[in-house]
Amino acid sequence: MIPAAFDYVAPSTVDEAVRALADAGEDAKVLAGGQSLLPVLRMRLAAPTTIIDLGKIAELRGVREDGDALVIGAMTTHYDVQRDHLIAEHAALLARTTDTVADPQVRHRGTFGGAIAHADPAGDLLAPALALDAEMVIAGTGGRRTVPAAEFFQDFFTTSLEPTDILVEVRVPKHTGWRAHYEKFNRVAQAWSMVAVAVTVRTEGDTIAEARIALTNMAPIPVRATAVEQALVGQAATEETIRAAASHAAEGTSPTPDGNADVEYRQELARVLTGRAVSAAVTA
Numbered sequence: 001m002i003p004a005a006f007d008y009v010a011p012s013t014v015d016e017a018v019r020a021l022a023d024a025g026e027d028a029k030v031l032a033g034g035q036s037l038l039p040v041l042r043m044r045l046a047a048p049t050t051i052i053d054l055g056k057i058a059e060l061r062g063v064r065e066d067g068d069a070l071v072i073g074a075m076t077t078h079y080d081v082q083r084d085h086l087i088a089e090h091a092a093l094l095a096r097t098t099d100t101v102a103d104p105q106v107r108h109r110g111t112f113g114g115a116i117a118h119a120d121p122a123g124d125l126l127a128p129a130l131a132l133d134a135e136m137v138i139a140g141t142g143g144r145r146t147v148p149a150a151e152f153f154q155d156f157f158t159t160s161l162e163p164t165d166i167l168v169e170v171r172v173p174k175h176t177g178w179r180a181h182y183e184k185f186n187r188v189a190q191a192w193s194m195v196a197v198a199v200t201v202r203t204e205g206d207t208i209a210e211a212r213i214a215l216t217n218m219a220p221i222p223v224r225a226t227a228v229e230q231a232l233v234g235q236a237a238t239e240e241t242i243r244a245a246a247s248h249a250a251e252g253t254s255p256t257p258d259g260n261a262d263v264e265y266r267q268e269l270a271r272v273l274t275g276r277a278v279s280a281a282v283t284a
Helices: 014-024 037-042 078-083 085-090 092-098 104-109 112-118 126-131 226-232 239-246 263-282
Strands: 007-009 028-031 050-053 063-066 069-073 135-140 143-148 153-155 166-173 179-185 195-204 207-216
Touching: 007 014, 014 028, 014 050, 014 135, 014 166, 063 085, 069 085, 069 112, 078 092, 078 104, 078 112, 085 092, 092 126, 092 179, 092 195, 112 126, 112 166, 126 195, 126 207, 179 263, 195 263, 207 226, 207 263, 226 239, 226 263, 239 263
Parallel strands: 007 050, 028 050
Antiparallel strands: 063 069, 069 166, 135 143, 135 166, 179 195, 195 207
């Protein structure tokens, strides 16, 4: 199907993009990689009056260091995140998660910031951003502001972005030397996750010194498995310890039943996948 007619704007700076959004009004849409927006347009589930394409804004691409943080431009593709040496060294969880996103074609076109701003509860990158305590840098008509991941995701496909806001970059605290794993369960290859678990841990010898764990598709937004984290810290990384900690994974979750799984099944998946993910992380 052909999308409804719309005006097209391709700004070359963030400021131009923000002004274009403000001029276009609430019926405008931002185009990043387009992997979610274009199918919606073709099915006419959305009919924006204006599309603002961020593809020509060079400052929105790339990964750089800024003290104790990595700064990832919102238009950096999944493919570039996969291959970046800074991310591999300081944020291994993002590299491991991005390896699982969709298929090579999507990873070459889809963008890191676009996936986060889309805020699909089954999307793979939201939980790692939460687990790593990432911060979103947002540009709007009132200037720039920074919002932590724990406040950025608000509901199904809903974030703290205002209609005239653009996600500029994501700041990720360095987790140098931390081990990581992303475990996902889906019915068929390349499909959305029914449930997934993002884990990064810091070990001292055979002991888990720190743990960060977040769950995908176990609520309208990504959620931290704090009970599991607390049960792991200070404990030896044994199979028994990990299994006992993982039994708490579903606490405080509110998964939505659908044609793939009911609530109880998803909660059991969370417990099983958390155990697998932690075991894989500590042996990585």
